[in-house]
Amino acid sequence: MAGNTTPTDFGNPVINWIDKRLPVFTMMQKEYGVFPTPRNFNYLWNFGAIAMVMLMVMIASGLVLAMHYTADTKLSFNVVERIMRDVDYGWLVRYIHMNGASMFFIAVYVHIFRGLYYGSYKQPRELLWILGVLILLLMMATAFMGYVLPWGQMSFWGATVITNLFSAIPLIGDTIVTWLWGGFSVDNPTLTRFFALHFLLPFVILGVVFLHIAALHVSGSNNPLGIEPKSDKDTVPFSPYYTVKDLFGVCVFLIIYAAFVFYAPNYMGHPDNYTPANPMVTPPHIVPEWYFLPFYAILRSFTIDIVIPFTDIIIISSKLGGVLLMFGSIAMMFILPWLDTSPVRSARFRPLYQKFFWLHLAVCITLGFMGAKPPEGIYTVISQICTFLYFAHYLIVLPLLNKYEKPLPLPPSIHEAILAQKK
Amino acid sequence: MGNPHSHGAQCSHDAPQKHGQEECPDNGHDESKRDFIFISAASMAAVGTGVVAWPFVATLGPAKDTLALSTTEIDLSPIQEGQAVTVMWRGKPVFIRRRTAQDIELARKVDGDATAFNSLRDKQKDTDRVKQSTFGGKEMPQWLVMVGVCTHLGCVPMGQKPTDMRGDFDGWFCPCHGSHYDSAGRIRKGPAPHNLAVPTYTFLSENRIRIG
Ligand code: HEM
Ligand code: FES
Numbered sequence: 001m002a003g004n005t006t007p008t009d010f011g012n013p014v015i016n017w018i019d020k021r022l023p024v025f026t027m028m029q030k031e032y033g034v035f036p037t038p039r040n041f042n043y044l045w046n047f048g049a050i051a052m053v054m055l056m057v058m059i060a061s062g063l064v065l066a067m068h069y070t071a072d073t074k075l076s077f078n079v080v081e082r083i084m085r086d087v088d089y090g091w092l093v094r095y096i097h098m099n100g101a102s103m104f105f106i107a108v109y110v111h112i113f114r115g116l117y118y119g120s121y122k123q124p125r126e127l128l129w130i131l132g133v134l135i136l137l138l139m140m141a142t143a144f145m146g147y148v149l150p151w152g153q154m155s156f157w158g159a160t161v162i163t164n165l166f167s168a169i170p171l172i173g174d175t176i177v178t179w180l181w182g183g184f185s186v187d188n189p190t191l192t193r194f195f196a197l198h199f200l201l202p203f204v205i206l207g208v209v210f211l212h213i214a215a216l217h218v219s220g221s222n223n224p225l226g227i228e229p230k231s232d233k234d235t236v237p238f239s240p241y242y243t244v245k246d247l248f249g250v251c252v253f254l255i256i257y258a259a260f261v262f263y264a265p266n267y268m269g270h271p272d273n274y275t276p277a278n279p280m281v282t283p284p285h286i287v288p289e290w291y292f293l294p295f296y297a298i299l300r301s302f303t304i305d306i307v308i309p310f311t312d313i314i315i316i317s318s319k320l321g322g323v324l325l326m327f328g329s330i331a332m333m334f335i336l337p338w339l340d341t342s343p344v345r346s347a348r349f350r351p352l353y354q355k356f357f358w359l360h361l362a363v364c365i366t367l368g369f370m371g372a373k374p375p376e377g378i379y380t381v382i383s384q385i386c387t388f389l390y391f392a393h394y395l396i397v398l399p400l401l402n403k404y405e406k407p408l409p410l411p412p413s414i415h416e417a418i419l420a421q422k423k
Numbered sequence: 424m425g426n427p428h429s430h431g432a433q434c435s436h437d438a439p440q441k442h443g444q445e446e447c448p449d450n451g452h453d454e455s456k457r458d459f460i461f462i463s464a465a466s467m468a469a470v471g472t473g474v475v476a477w478p479f480v481a482t483l484g485p486a487k488d489t490l491a492l493s494t495t496e497i498d499l500s501p502i503q504e505g506q507a508v509t510v511m512w513r514g515k516p517v518f519i520r521r522r523t524a525q526d527i528e529l530a531r532k533v534d535g536d537a538t539a540f541n542s543l544r545d546k547q548k549d550t551d552r553v554k555q556s557t558f559g560g561k562e563m564p565q566w567l568v569m570v571g572v573c574t575h576l577g578c579v580p581m582g583q584k585p586t587d588m589r590g591d592f593d594g595w596f597c598p599c600h601g602s603h604y605d606s607a608g609r610i611r612k613g614p615a616p617h618n619l620a621v622p623t624y625t626f627l628s629e630n631r632i633r634i635g
Contacts, residue, residue, distance in 0.1 A: 157578065160576070160577040160578070161576040161577060161578065161599065163577075164575075164576040164577040165576065167577075178484070178485060179480075179483055179484050180483075181485075182483055182484065182485055182486070182489070183485045183486075183489045183513070183514060184485065184489075184493070184513035184514055184515060185513060185514035185515045185572075186514075187489075187514045189483075189485075189486070189489065193483065279511070279514055279515065279516065279579075280509055280511065280516045280579065281579060282578040282579040282580075282597075282598065282599065284581075284598045285598065286578065286599050300600055300614075302614075303614060305544070305616075314616075317616040318614045318616070319575055319576070319614060319615070319616050322614070374598075374601075375600045375601055376601055
């Protein structure tokens with residue numbers, strides 16, 4: 001990007017003129033045209049591009065919604081219904097945005113588990129991975145605040161329960177919560193600030209995505225074998241090979257997305273959110289959106305107070321404990337590159353890690369189911385076991401595997417591995 | 424500052440010892456002057472940022488009109504024994520229950536029994552949760568006034584309506600994560616850390632209270 005880049009000839013005087021002064025075309029050509037990419041990607045490598053498309057869809061649909069939306073506790077519910085009934089194609093844009101949030105999370109979760117399976121978080125991609133976890137956090141904040149905007153019962157009570165998490169902070173917790181609310185409960189000041197932040201954060205995400213991709217283009221992509229490309233034979237230029245493959249993946253994904261939008265637009269939502277918010281009545285069963293359920297189950301799994309023995313002094317109340325575990329579950333992902341130090345990336349060559357990976361996935365999915373259940377009896381016990389297994393995976397299993405696992409021999413190079421497979 | 428090479432040849436900041444005082448006669452003097460300017464400018468910038476950031480942070484707290492809404496008066500006369508009403512105060516529900524003699528007895532039994540009392544998570548006597556002050560010569564243990572917000576994560580517990588579940592201790596039950604409160608609003612079972620809060624309130628007359 002320095003001043004001494006040799007200008008590329010694009011065969012078009014206008015493009016050449018611009019490119020000489022601002023080498024955006026050279027950059028695109030370098031990063032997306034000829035960019036050498038491992039030749040052995042499978043379809044799991046499509047989900048980054050899919051997530052990017054979803055971000056664009058969310059920004060476009062959100063912008064249109066924002067033009068019709070008003071943040072006011074007395075108006076918001078009706079204004080969203082107006083979008084649904086009176087605004088031309090308002091129903092479509094809203095359903096695109098609503099289901100888009102779910103599809104965005106599906107894409108990102110697949111993208112993350114892809115990274116876990118193939119060890120994409122390992123050296124030299126630690127920072128790339130951390131930026132990704134940061135994007136996940138920002139997405140969660142964005143989706144949480146977006147869900148408050150239609151001001152239904154779930155909006156209100158979801159906002160109440162989640163903001164109250166901060167009251168678990170010792171001493172200053174209540175002050176912080178009052179500050180977050182701008183009052184003594186979730187109310188109009190809360191709604192207006194959530195709208196402002198919901199509008200802003202996607203653009204912050206866009207910025208972090210840019211850094212994420214910039215970091216990716218320094219280290220280059222990982223691949224299903226988890227070994228670095230060694231020669232030209234191991235790579236293909238990004239375009240046309242992966243532009244086309246990504247486009248194909250995006251199309252398939254969009255078809256599934258459209259099926260939800262047109263045939264089951266409320267399948268992933270909760271009917272209670274079509275009841276206007278009522279601060280005096282809590283719905284009997286509060287559940288967050290599906291993409292938060294595993295974290296919600298972890299939050300609720302901590303049911304005892306930890307006290308100093310023989311006294312009543314509570315060190316960690318069950319409330320604080322739950323909150324710490326929930327944030328801890330994401331913290332695990334941040335420090336993952338330093339927990340799993342095995343030099344072999346891909347689970348294909350790590351027979352034990354592979355088994356634990358599937359166990360970990362099953363644990364996360366089970367936690368998701370438990371998060372939707374009432375917190376009692378067997379559900380609490382299952383949540384607790386799964387929460388333990390979740391943390392054990394990161395803090396016990398991975399460090400032990402580093403020591404005791406015998407990885408399979410790695411192939412000498414990507415193209416040789418492919419040729420060997422073909423035979 | 425960042426790039427010693429730009430000053431390099433004449434006066435290196437990196438290696439004053441090597442080049443010595445002759446080459447850079449003003450070096451020591453100059454450096455301490457620069458350090459002083461640098462440190463004082465940086466600290467002024469830090470203070471300035473803090474001073475400017477504070478109003479931004481403070482705008483997010485409760486505004487004056489929000490604070491102004493913080494008292495409510497309630498007429499208690501229509502409430503029958505055993506009945507409960509919910510009123511709004513600061514955007515939150517406040518539970519007012521006119522307790523039966525049985526409710527009171529149940530709560531006070533815990534007060535009297537040392538083991539039961541010591542097993543409470545948030546130890547508080549029933550007598551400390553109601554107004555003991557007398558008005559017109561009467562005690563008021565029948566009136567229990569509490570913020571109807573679960574101290575776990577803020578749901579509104581059930582138990583106000585006669586048809587509601589009241590939990591294992593015949594008080595209130597929070598369905599969100601299963602907290603059980605007794606007939607004095609004390610947490611007895613479940614994840615909530617504290618008893619239901621008693622707001623500041625005063626009896627204006629025998630049948631009238633002001634909350635806040
Ligand atoms: C990271 C990208 C985004 C995510 C994950 C997201 C998520 C959500 C969610 C879950 C809802 C609630 C949908 C419902 O139940 O009705 C929502 C509503 C809303 N969002 Fe977004 N959003 C994103 C980007 C944006 C952007 C960029 C804007 C504005 C420029 C925006 C404006 C709105 C508005 C006005 C609503 C309220 C209307 C409604 O509820 O349908 N969103 N968002
Ligand atoms: S909010 Fe009442 S038990 Fe969690």
